[in-house]
Amino acid sequence: MLVSQTSEYALRAMAWLASAPPDEPVRSRDLAAGSGIPLHYLSKILRRLVLAELLVSQKGKRGGFVLARPVNEIRFLDILAAVDAYPTQGRCAFGWGECDELNPCTMHDTWTELNGKILSWAADNTLANVQPKVPDPWFGRPPSSRDAGTPEEPEKPA
Amino acid sequence: MLVSQTSEYALRAMAWLASAPPDEPVRSRDLAAGSGIPLHYLSKILRRLVLAELLVSQKGKRGGFVLARPVNEIRFLDILAAVDAYPTQGRCAFGWGECDELNPCTMHDTWTELNGKILSWAADNTLANVQPKVPDPWFGRPPSSRDAGTPEEPEKPA
DNA sequence: CGATAAATAGACCTAAATGTCTTTTTATCT
DNA sequence: AGATAAAAAGACATTTAGGTCTATTTATCG
Numbered sequence: 001m002l003v004s005q006t007s008e009y010a011l012r013a014m015a016w017l018a019s020a021p022p023d024e025p026v027r028s029r030d031l032a033a034g035s036g037i038p039l040h041y042l043s044k045i046l047r048r049l050v051l052a053e054l055l056v057s058q059k060g061k062r063g064g065f066v067l068a069r070p071v072n073e074i075r076f077l078d079i080l081a082a083v084d085a086y087p088t089q090g091r092c093a094f095g096w097g098e099c100d101e102l103n104p105c106t107m108h109d110t111w112t113e114l115n116g117k118i119l120s121w122a123a124d125n126t127l128a129n130v131q132p133k134v135p136d137p138w139f140g141r142p143p144s145s146r147d148a149g150t151p152e153e154p155e156k157p158a
Numbered sequence: 159m160l161v162s163q164t165s166e167y168a169l170r171a172m173a174w175l176a177s178a179p180p181d182e183p184v185r186s187r188d189l190a191a192g193s194g195i196p197l198h199y200l201s202k203i204l205r206r207l208v209l210a211e212l213l214v215s216q217k218g219k220r221g222g223f224v225l226a227r228p229v230n231e232i233r234f235l236d237i238l239a240a241v242d243a244y245p246t247q248g249r250c251a252f253g254w255g256e257c258d259e260l261n262p263c264t265m266h267d268t269w270t271e272l273n274g275k276i277l278s279w280a281a282d283n284t285l286a287n288v289q290p291k292v293p294d295p296w297f298g299r300p301p302s303s304r305d306a307g308t309p310e311e312p313e314k315p316a
Numbered sequence: 317c318g319a320t321a322a323a324t325a326g327a328c329c330t331a332a333a334t335g336t337c338t339t340t341t342t343a344t345c346t
Numbered sequence: 347a348g349a350t351a352a353a354a355a356g357a358c359a360t361t362t363a364g365g366t367c368t369a370t371t372t373a374t375c376g
Contacts, residue, residue, distance in 0.1 A: 004363080004364095005363075005364065006363075006364075011265065012265075015264055015265050019264065025322095027321090027322070027323095028322085028323075029322090038364085038365060038366080039366090040365070040366055040367070041364065041365050041366080043323075043324080043325095044325095044365095046323090047323085047324070047325085050323095057322095057323060057324090058322080058323080058373080059321095059322060059323045059324080059371075059372045059373050059374095060320090060321065060322050060323075060371095060372050060373025060374055060375095061320065061321045061322060061372095061373060061374040061375065062321085062322080062373085062374065062375090063321075063322040063323060063372085063373070063374085064322075064323085065323090106173055106177065106288050107169065107170070107173050107288050110279075110283050110287050110288065113279065114275075114276065114279045117272075117275045117276075117279065118272065118275075118276070121268075121271065121272045121275065125268050129268050130264050130265050130268065162333080162334095163333080163334070164333075164334075183352095185351090185352070185353090186352085186353075187352090196334085196335055196336080197336090198335070198336055198337070199334065199335050199336080201353075201354080201355095202335095202354095202355095204353085205353085205354070205355085208353095215352095215353060215354085216343080216352080216353080217341075217342045217343050217344095217351095217352060217353045217354080218341095218342050218343025218344055218345095218350090218351065218352050218353075219342095219343060219344040219345065219350065219351045219352060220343085220344065220345090220351080220352080221342085221343070221344085221351075221352040221353060222352075222353085223353090
């Protein structure tokens with residue numbers, strides 16, 4: 001695969017949070033339900049994003065996650081780096097063994113070309129490039145309420 | 159990781175074969191020693207490349223592997239496809255669930271941008287972009303002979 | 317203060333990717 | 347024909363990514 005599942009999850013989660021109103025924190029449960037990411041696995045990813053200071057978490061009642069900075073200051077590159085999916089920097093992925101700038105392998109140039117494209121894509125795009133085009137009154141609500149029509153009701157009433 | 163180990167191996171192996179003289183087949187043992195790919199794992203990858211008709215294999219004594227076509231007719235894309243690392247085509251990697259052209263997710267455009275760059279890189283580059291710049295009298299020889307200086311001697315004389 | 321609701325932490329499981337080993341098949345050479 | 351040398355096939359082991367579950371901590375509310 002060219003993009004790991006984990007980095008895809010991280011980008012999706014951050015994109016979701018970028019669409020939520022910034023005043024109140026988003027619970028991981030809602031984020032999981034809305035984005036289709038398994039709850040407990042998502043929690044691990046969110047923790048890493050908190051450690052990378054891309055998110056702020058609030059424990060306890062009324063807790064949840066909020067972006068730590070404005071959307072235009074969170075690059076895709078930061079998100080990928082936070083989950084350890086940082087695009088290869090130093091080493092040439094296709095070099096056999098001891099490939100570097102001084103002693104390049106036969107694929108060094110063409111690999112560097114692609115690597116540069118990926119890096120600039122990740123460095124030039126921020127969460128600002130990802131916000132919804134059309135204002136949606138349901139943003140920030142758990143999407144279960146969108147289906148059921150009863151936004152306040154928890155999913156485990158028993 | 160952004161590129162799987164297997165697809166990296168496949169590209170390296172093909173690049174190595176592209177550097178070898180086309181008249182005689184390269185043994186997988188030599189290919190493994192030269193490229194640093196584990197022998198038996200390499201064998202599996204080579205078999206897939208044969209099935210994809212990018213390589214021709216010759217069994218028995220004096221056997222080995224040769225490119226099935228001229229270097230400028232083997233695209234990186236073909237190699238990646240052969241080992242099932244084909245860059246994502248239809249689906250949007252960052253879409254949540256039901257993202258497509260008609261109903262795009264908030265990351266559809268920016269993902270499509272990157273995906274297009276990766277695809278064109280893989281489609282536009284062939285093994286011709288990878289051949290060594292400087293002719294090397296040792297190409298096609300097992301690299302162990304390069305170190306030992308006794309090209310004809312097998313590595314298990316006992 | 318006690319109940320509740322959230323993140324946090326970490327043990328643990330599963331599946332897929334990766335790597336190793338052995339046997340079988342097939343061709344070539346003497 | 348027999349010996350040898352190669353790919354082919356496939357069983358098996360290991361590692362890592364991905365995913366689940368449970369307990370703990372921390373905050374808020376009544």
